[in-house]
Amino acid sequence: MVYVDQLNREINLINTPKCIISLVPSQTELLIDLGLGDKIVGITKFCVHPDTLRKEKTIVGGTKKINYNKIKALQPDIILCNKEENTKEIVETLEREYVVHVSDIFTLYDAFEMIEQYGKVFNIETKTNKLISEIKVEKESLDHFIKQLPKKRVVYFIWKDPWMAVGGNTFINHLLKLNNFENVYEDQTRYPEVSIDHIRSLTDIDLILLSSEPYPFSEKHVKEIKNSNTKAQVVLVDGEYFSWYGSRLLGAFAYFKTLHSK
Template identity: 55%
Template sequence: MKQKTLTDQLGIFHSFETSPKRIISLVPSQTELLYDLGLEDRIIGITKFCVNPYHFKSVKKIVGGTKKVHYEKIRLLQPDIIICNKEENTQEIVEELRKICTVWVTDIITIEDNFQMITDFGQLFNCRTEAQKWNDKLAFALSDFKNFIKDKPAKKVAYFIWKDPFMAAGSNNFINELLRLNHFHNIYENKGRYPEIELKKIRLEGDPDLVFLSSEPFPFKEEEAFEIGRFTHHAKTVFVDGEMFSWHGSRLLKAFEYFKKMHLKL
């Protein structure tokens, strides 16, 4: 690989003389993508939340979480590159990691951003063929899903992500992008990225048809469903797989199938 200059999704230029061989990933969904691109042998460090592929937790070095990392563990691994994400990792973490090596930051709001990330990884890690295969598979699955969903009526939804305080997905994030794709109108779309919710106002603020309780980052259970249900009346409460709505990368392929099955049950 000749010296190459590539730009990450924050618009930061990075120069590489060789394709990075020692990768640390601080983003669970991007760890999964790197694996799916055939880069398992290059990944040397991951977070405790990198649960896919399952065997990584026993063969890769755990260097912390997504919001708190062990800088010395990372330094000792002598990485060539650290993969971060604007939403998952803080700016403070990214700036500290830049003292160790190159930090590549992704920023995924739209499905188009997702395609771009995969293309970027193909160039960055010299696996363009695998990256193109994944983009082709995802493009086909996206087209197929759009055909599936085109006649489905729109429904108003509230997508809860946290408790104490209750918080929901708002706008300008990947969850909202996938809600839109599914013909779900997010009642909190105009309330910021992740607004805090007053349950007693939920009907006034949009009166949703569906209340989605995500499995992550907060694992909602029946007791929260009951608590929220006291204020939503006619809305149907649905427990959803948070990974399918919030993980980007190759996970989208599974997500499209998950969404189809979900619609058949609604």
């Protein structure tokens, strides 16, 4: 069978894959929740859900650097990658020897497309259609919840030293929009660096969000930001709900409601 991934690359499979390597944590969690855990043979060191997974599967590296010998020993039927999470070099090297599916996620609807593609590739379309429907219900509930709420100007930080914020053309920015948040840095690409002086100058923002990943922000960083900008509310947020685009989305919209109640 011939399938197409989200980079419009053709994927040729003779049979339904039974031996899977996932190089993307959120996609690994998705496989588990779709009942494909027993078919996963290789993961990254960042694939932390469920928390027992790294003891049960072979860790083949991270998302940017992998052990090709470990992958070769596992002889996968398919390897799952993502354009942003994994490097172009990794994808190009792997596709010389293996079937590689690459996702490319910027919106909720891209996530739905990826889930649909997995449904076809792994012959579990009933499960994937059900998951998508359930996520849509949760998203509609959030839409109704925030309908009467005022728009808030926000900054979402993902890193410190240097301080890095979320810009436009990112999945996180898309989810901020769904929350009726206006991203101060939407006009900049990807993850712009921001000086502490500039943080002090942001006098027209309502909310500063400090993500739990990839940088593990904590209460001491909340205090640091408050000392630099006393006008905005500063909140620690669960970064997985803002950046994991698989089955984690099922709980994301209920979580987002709690942010509007702070």
